[in-house]
Amino acid sequence: ETGVTQSPTHLIKTRGQQVTLRCSSQSGHNTVSWYQQALGQGPQFIFQYYREEENGRGNFPPRFSGLQFPNYSSELNVNALELDDSALYLCASSLGDEGEQYFGPGTRLTVT
Amino acid sequence: KNQVEQSPQSLIILEGKNCTLQCNYTVSPFSNLRWYKQDTGRGPVSLTIMTFSENTKSNGRYTATLDADTKQSSLHITASQLSDSASYICVVSASSFSGGYNKLIFGAGTRLAVHP
Numbered sequence: 001e002t003g004v005t006q007s008p009t010h011l012i013k014t015r016g017q018q019v020t021l022r023c024s025s026q027s028g029h030n031t032v033s034w035y036q037q038a039l040g041q042g043p044q045f046i047f048q049y050y051r052e053e054e055n056g057r058g059n060f061p062p063r064f065s066g067l068q069f070p071n072y073s074s075e076l077n078v079n080a081l082e083l084d085d086s087a088l089y090l091c092a093s094s095l096g097d098e099g100e101q102y103f104g105p106g107t108r109l110t111v112t
Numbered sequence: 113k114n115q116v117e118q119s120p121q122s123l124i125i126l127e128g129k130n131c132t133l134q135c136n137y138t139v140s141p142f143s144n145l146r147w148y149k150q151d152t153g154r155g156p157v158s159l160t161i162m163t164f165s166e167n168t169k170s171n172g173r174y175t176a177t178l179d180a181d182t183k184q185s186s187l188h189i190t191a192s193q194l195s196d197s198a199s200y201i202c203v204v205s206a207s208s209f210s211g212g213y214n215k216l217i218f219g220a221g222t223r224l225a226v227h228p
Binding site for chain 1: 116143148153154155156157158161201203205215216217218219220221
């Protein structure tokens, strides 16, 4: 176990709804990165938060947004859900943006 | 365009046999290369990490190699076990010119199945 936890484990939403996924980072880590992994594909970088500020973003539309809290836990919010948003969402925590990333178990999101 | 390509896409081997997975990348500027193991429906777990100056690194039965000139890496698994059945993902880190975050570029992974 990496010490990174995510909730919920599974989630089913309908198209157009909004969803919030949560991640608790490993103790001592101040950086959280979020990834989207479609079935049979490698993870795609969504964004990274370092000390409560967005520190980099991948090719995802603005309806994907996030937050990092003072305790370095993080949220991923997705608005106006689309069918293609169905995926495993992974978060990874690290000490600094160049530190080794430790992944959580993921949240499986299904959009119907 | 920064890309990481892995081969084969999938592989079936018998328990006890060895295998080698390949990774080719076009990522610049290169920072480091990592191999992860991902069990189905779980988060990836780091196996090895290599910087530009490292040619090989081992972690138990896993040995990774890196040729920075040809931009190729391999992961060799020795004496495979049933628990080695998983996806193996090659990840290359690209440094940001202006500092800040290290962007990770993931390959699609190789699905390894070890049969008794």
